[in-house]
Amino acid sequence: MAKQNTSCNLQQCREIEQTCAVFNLRKASRVVTQLYEEMMKPAGILPTQFTLLVVTRALGPVSISRMAEVLVMDRTTLTRNLKPLEREGLLSVRPGKDDKRSREVSLTSQGLKKLEQTLPLWKEAQRRIKKAVGVSRLDRMLDDLTAVVDATWAS
């Protein structure tokens, strides 16, 4: 009897592709990021950057650490991601008032303008993906994604 490889045979590798959480999450992220990038191109902003503007608007002047916490993102990643937006004058990052260690991120008037300009494009992207996968499925997935973040973060 020819002995099959017991571990990591073809069948098993196919199963991994289908069931691996990180692979499928990253794959979906790539695809959806592409869609939003395409839609937001007229505004000259990337979806990741749009997110930073939105969060800055929501949190008001906010420290980098606090913002990273909300984004569930490494602090140093955020520091670098702020750079292009700072350069474009959409955000300002200034020394904190009370605590000289901290720096506070604020939306500039240009940043607000960009936000307003991008909003309809974001809405159109949301409409597209809703239409493509269905509202109920999308809502369910958003709910599940939040659950995954909360549960994984906690563990």
Add this chain to the structure above:
Amino acid sequence: MAKQNTSCNLQQCREIEQTCAVFNLRKASRVVTQLYEEMMKPAGILPTQFTLLVVTRALGPVSISRMAEVLVMDRTTLTRNLKPLEREGLLSVRPGKDDKRSREVSLTSQGLKKLEQTLPLWKEAQRRIKKAVGVSRLDRMLDDLTAVVDATWAS
């Protein structure tokens, strides 16, 4: 009457955070990637790299373009992502036999060994996330992620 900002007010920005597909997908990707990275650390391999080994095993000797297609990843991204694995001797990338333009990716014996070594760690990571969010929810999410990829890719 003090006029509120009609667009991009605080309330709206909070709603964007909660409903934005790309933001929530990327956030979940970050968190889950961290978990798998942590679990796979003993094997000295990153989850993204583990995925490439799995796909190479599943597809056998395969061209870069074909592999990128399966991964739903830009071809040039794959080219770069193969580099560390090639350097480590886990994959080989050699000129194609028939078509001199193409290059074929294969798993080396070291690569197979690494795959077998990492598999139990991957399983443990899968177990962890299943336990954290529940099997039914995870299965449902994987299903939805696939649907999103298919639907978005098509549109």
Add this chain to the structure above:
DNA sequence: CAATAAAAAGTGTATATACACATATCATGG
């Protein structure tokens, strides 16, 4: 108050991602 621990942030390095552009090879029609 001085020493020391804790907190906030930045930098060096490495990987992941994709677009625009360039190069090499293959296929096809005259």
Add this chain to the structure above:
DNA sequence: CCATGATATGTGTATATACACTTTTTATTG
């Protein structure tokens, strides 16, 4: 057979991501 378009890949550049390490400032404690 050769010109031309299609195909397979690589490179330059830019952003996204996080870890290890460092620096600066604040808080704690003896």
